[in-house]
Amino acid sequence: MWNSLHQSFSSILVLIFCLFSSPLHAALDIEIFGGGASQIPISIIPFAAEERLAQSVTAVVRSDLQRSGLFRMVDSVSSIPHEPSEIIYPDWQMRGVNAMVIGATRLLPNGQVEVRYRLMDIAKQEILISDMETVSVKQLRAVAHRMADSIYEKLTGDIGVFSTRIAYVAKQGNRYALKVADADGFNARTAIEYTEPIISLAWSPDGTKIAYVSFENKKPVIHVQTLATGERRAIAKFRGSNSAPAWSPDGKKIAVVLSKKGGSQIFLINSDGSGLRRLTKSSSIDTEPNFSPDGKSIIFTSDRGGSPQIYRMAVAGSASRVAERLTFEGSYNVSPQYHHDGKNFIYIHRNDSQFNVAIQSLETRQVQLLTDSAFDESPSFAPNGKIILYATEIKGRGILAAVSSDGRTRQELSTQEGDIREPAWGPLPKWRRKF
C-alpha cells in the first residue's frame, strides 16, 4: 500500500507507474482494499455548475487521486449524475466502477462558493461521504485537496497527504530560493532568497517554521524562519560550522551539528537558540541527526567505524549513551530519516557508484532499495509514511522525485529552468493531526 505525492511544478510531470492496469472485479467491496498491486476504479463526475468557476474542483481531486497511483479513473460517457438518484448503477457496475464522486457547486451572492459532494459506493449503492463546504474562490484548490484526502482515507484506510505542503530549494544561476508549495507543486512561493547556498530544510512539527542552513555569513549558519511572518533568526551561529538541523517531535528542541568543539558533533539546542547541550562525543564525524517519533532517540550518520553508516543513540540518560550501528550493507549509508511508525527508516545507500534511496526495518534489519537512479539524496517521508520525496538528477539537472515506500510507484517532478533540490515534506495540517 502506498499512495501519493504530487507536483505538477508548473510544467513537466512525468509519471512512471511500475504497476498499472490490473482492473478489479466489478463488484468488489471497495472498503476491503489494502493490497499493493491493485487500483480502485473510480469515476469523478464534473460537479454541477463547475464550469462557471475559475478553478475546477473535480480536476484537482482527480489529479490528486491519480497521482497516488492507487486509483484508476473511469470517465463518464453519457450520463452526468449530480445526485445519487441520477446514478444508473447497473451501467456503472458494468463499466467496472467501484466508487463515484458526484456533486454541485453554487456561486453565492457574496462571492463565496458552496461545494457539495458525495462519495458513492457503486456496488452497494450507498453514500460513503456526504459533505459541504462554503469557501472563497481562492480556496477552491484547498477544498479539492481536503475532498481528495477524505475520499482517499475512506477508500484506502490510510491518511491522505493532499493537503500538506512541501519545501525545497530552487537554484537558478547563483540565486537560491527556499520555496514552499502545496503537495501537488501548486502555489509555490518563495520564503527567502539568497545569492548563497541554502541546504538542509527541516519543518517544525507544527508546520509553522522551517529551519535551514545558509551561507550568507561566509560559513554555514542555522536559521529558523517563521513562514507566516517571514521573521527569521540565527539559532546556531557558533564559531566554525553550524548545520543539519532536526526538530524534536515536540518542537521544543533542535538537534544541530556544530564544529565549535572540533570535528562535527551533534548538539541539542532549544528552538530559540538557548540551552546548548552536547549529545555525541567522538573523534569521528557525527552528523544528520533525526529524531525517533517518540523523541527518545536519534539516528544519525557517523564514520566512527571507518565508513559513513547509520547509528542510533538515546537522547536522554547520559550514562549509557552508547550508539548502536544500524546499517551494515555497503560502505556508504547516509541521511537517515525515521518512518512515523518508528519501526522503519530511510536513508541513502551507495550502490557501486550509484546513490539510492533505501528503506530498512529496525526490527529485522531487512533492507530494500527503492530507487535505481544515479544520484539520489535528501530523502523525506510524507507524513503518512507512504511516499518518499527525494532529490535526484536527470541530464545533469536537479529534480525532485517521489517513490512509494514499497518502491512500486515513482514520479518525477522538475521545473523548466534551474535545479530543484533539498526537498522536505511538511507535517499534516493542524486540523488533521491525530497526535
Place this chain on the structure above:
Amino acid sequence: MRKILSIALVVLLSACANKTINPDGEEGSQANTGAMSGENASGSPTVNPLVDPTNILSKRSVYFEFDEYVVSDKYKSMVLSHARYLRDNSNLSIRIQGNTDERGSREYNLALGQRRADSVKRVMTLAGTQDSQIESVSYGEEKPRAVGHNEASWTENRRADIRYQGE
C-alpha cells in the same frame, strides 16, 4: 618606478585572476588586502606578501585525495609559512574553508570539508599559531570552484582555502 608599476600590475592582475576563478561569492577580493601593504615607515609602498605572487603566502589552497583529509607534505611549507606569518602578526586572523566534491550527501560532505579545514588548522596551531586566530569552517560541496561533473572538477574541489580577514 617602472618596476613598482609592473609589480602593482601583477598584483592587480593576480587579484583579478583570483576573483574570476573564485566563483564562491567572496566579497573582498585579494585586492582588498592591499590595506595591509605600505605599512613600513619608509613611505614607499611595499607589496603585500599575501598577494605577492612570488611569495609563498600568496598560495592559499591545500588539495586532498578522495576521502582524505591529511595535509600532504607538498603543502606543509606553504601552510607553515602562513602559521609563521600569523604568529608574527597576531592582529591578523584567517578562516580556513574546507570543500569537497559533489558526490554524496550534502551534510556529510559539509562534515568532510570541516575535517579538511580542521586538519589544516591543526598543522598551524601545532606550529604555534594562536587558536583564536583561525576559524575553520566548511562549504562542503556547496561552493565548487570547478563546476564540471568529472574527475578533473572533483579533484579541484577537494580543497581547503586560507582566507585572511577582510578577503
